[in-house]
Amino acid sequence: EAGVAQSPRYKIIEKRQSVAFWCNPISGHATLYWYQQILGQGPKLLIQFQNNGVVDDSQLPKDRFSAERLKGVDSTLKIQPAKLEDSAVYLCASSGPGQGASPLHFGNGTRLTVT
């Protein structure tokens, strides 16, 4: 099966600019996650979708971050305006049925550098 696809692979922007990341999950996976991973840290959940509904966005900085999953398949994560501390790898993951019982399948991430 095809894995989780993410683009772009790398992005460099200046602070206060905007940026968007795209994710295509594994076909049939209803649950989609966006994680932020700062160098040397474990992934931190930003938002979790079940189909096209939001399950958990409590750690999403909503003043600057937004995400959507139209039609319950692809998803985009946007940052506007970006800050220096947003420099990180943004990982998208999807999982099958059975919360916690199914592994997360991660994409290779988008490495964002904010200068």
Added chain:
Amino acid sequence: KNQVEQSPQSLIILEGKNCTLQCNYTVSPFSNLRWYKQDTGRGPVSLTIMTFSENTKSNGRYTATLDADTKQSSLHITASQLSDSASYICVVSAYGNNRLAFGKGNQVVVIP
């Protein structure tokens, strides 16, 4: 305080040697624990899952153990290879809670 603590933070081992990584957690009520391997520049990949009733599980040269009483897990790598160089992340799931608890990872470097 992080609910999942991993040690050592990093280690360097010679090719062919064994090593053991530790994961302590406070997540409750416990559902399962997964070990993920994250190669540089890649997303994490699941190695193994441990449930409450399981004490040990192997996946090739990787062996995971779980002590649910002390809330500890370990990942043992046997006869390390250069391709084992990666970060190993412990992830714990609780019943009735959608959010997974991630450790910061054990960074392993295997040298020839």
